[in-house]
Amino acid sequence: MCKGNSTGSDSVRIRRYKKATVYLVLQCVLLLEAIILLITEHRTKSNKFENSEEDFNKTKMKLLSDIHDMLNKKVKFENEIKEIIPKNLQLTEGNKLLSKHLREMDGWRCYQSTLYYISSEEKNWSESKQDCSKRGANLTIINSNEEQDFFKTHDNVWIGLNNMEGTWKWVDGSPLTLSFWASGEPDGAKECVVTSEWKTLPCSSTFKWTCERKPSIEIKNLSGIDSVKIRRYQAAVMCLVLLCVLLLTAVIALCVHIHTNNTNYTGDSSELLINITNLAEEKDQLLTRNTDLTEKTDQLRTKIVNLTEARDQLVDKNMQLAKEKDGLLSSYRDLIKQRDQLHQEKNELLKSIHGMDGWIYYQSNLYFVSSEKKSWTESRRYCAERGADLIIINNREEHDFVKKISANANVWIGLTDSEVEGRWKWVDGGTLTSGFWDPREPNGHRGENCALTYSPGWADYACSDLFQWICEKSILK
Missing domain, CATH: 3.10.100.10 (Mannose-Binding Protein A, subunit A)
Structure with missing residues (x-):
């Protein structure tokens, strides 16, 4: 009996052990699968990071290569700017020489260079x-x-x-x-x-x-090739700016992507971000320098345009001065012809004057001294019939001339106060301002209203008295 009970208890234990063994095997299988999964995931992440790091290094090398190319383009661009500056200086010097040339052109005329x-x-x-x-x-x-x-x-x-x-x-x-x-x-x-x-x-x-x-200078124009180069420089600057923006955008996007997908590698990512930041700063510096160069180029182009306009204005002024000079030369030749014609007319007039009986020429006027005697009114009528009038004495020289040609005789002159007593007027209506009266004259009051000249000076006499007279007329009328 005792033996039989022992056997039943052992059977129960054996079943329990079997269940425990199956459970442990299942646990081991699960743990092994978990370890395999972890190892696989770790390797996947490691490979992924290695691939990302490799891609980043490739991108970094490409960026460095692009920056190197951009620096070379910048150096080339600066060299081309240096080529423009001497041409600008040459144009400025050309304008100075042109101004000097214009100053030297006074009186000169250009013909066949x-x-x-x-x-x-x-x-x-x-x-x-x-x-x-x-x-x-x-x-x-x-x-x-x-x-x-x-x-x-x-x-x-x-x-x-x-x-x-x-x-x-x-x-x-x-x-x-x-x-x-x-x-x-x-x-x-x-x-x-x-x-x-x-x-x-x-x-x-x-x-x-x-x-x-020969002319002292030759004006040189900027060639069309220079203008094409300037436009190319502008296009190159715009392309560089766009390229820098795109590269900067790509670097930032790549940094964000790497930082997002590699949070477990913070140290390496931080170092890469620092490098990217440095590259971005270098790009910003390059962009700033390129912007400065673009502004300088625009300033140089504006200055060249201004100098070209100034040169064109000077050339136009030169042509205008040449036309004015030709006009003045033509006017000068016309004046010479007029002068010669006037000389000829004067000579002919002098010849005709010499042929006029009794008339004397003096300072563009003709004078006639009568040999007979008449009243003042009849004397004036005589002069009027010959296109003249009684003499008007304007200055000391003419007064002395009258005394000379009249031999100090008493001769009527064209002066009277018959209209208003004491207001002496010449026959042309002019008022007497100063005269050559005898210190005792005029003294005739209302009875003596006509003037004559004699040795001491002028005197007033009755207009009906009979004296010689002097007629005067201008040869220019």
Whole structure:
């Protein structure tokens, strides 16, 4: 019996052990699966971080390469800016030279890339040559038909041809090869030459002269290539700015992505973020420098535009001055013609004056001294019938002249106070302001209203008295 009870108890224990063994096996299996899962997840995360780190390093290297390329472009851009600056200085210097050239152009005339000066005064040949030397030029050398035609309107003007050494040479020592002698020239006894048709004259004679010289500067324009380069520089700056913005955006996005997906690697991420921040600061510095360079470029371009406009204004002013000078020369020639015409008319008038019986010319007026005697009114009528009037004495010189031509005789003059007693007026209606009265005159009151001149001075007499008279008329009327 005892044996039988023991057997039943053992069976129960064995079942319990079996259950416990199955449970432990299941636990081990679960733990093993958990360990495998953890190991797998750890390896996955490690590989993922390694891949992320590798991608970041590649990105970092690419960014560094882009920054290096951008620095090279910046250096290239700065070099091109340095090339623009000398051109800007050259343009400024050109404008200064143009202003100086305009100041030197006073009296000069440009023809076929040569400046010519025609003097307004007259000198001998040697003095003319010295004047040209002072102006940085020399007496004109005529080497072509066109140049000879240019001087056709200028007669009797010294040129740089002479025979002082026995042969005809120009002032620069070159021999005469092309000539435009007038008929019967050259005369070997005379050593210097004037235009327009060449004539030989003594070098001591005085004439106008002509100088010639080359312009002191040549105006240069900026080429179209320079303008294209400036536009390219602007486009390059804009592209660099956009590239920097994109790179900065990519770096920030990459930093955020790495920081979000790698929180377990804070130390490495912090170090990478610091590097990215440094790169961003370098980019900002580059952007600032590029912005400064862009502003400088815009300033230089504006200055170039302003200098170009100033140069165009100076060129326009030069052309306007040349036109004004041509107009003045034309007016000068017209005035010379008018002067010659007036001289001719004056000579003809003087000839006609000499033919007028009894009339005397003095200071653009004609005077007639009568030989008979009449009253003041009849004397004035006589003068009026001959387009004249009784004389009006305006100054001491004319008073002395009247005394001279009248031989101090008593002669009526054109002065009366017949309208208002004591208010003496000339026959042209002018009021007497000062006269040459005899100290005792006038003294006739209402009975003596007409004036005459005699040896002591003027005196008033009755207008009905009979005296000689003097008529006066202007030759300009």
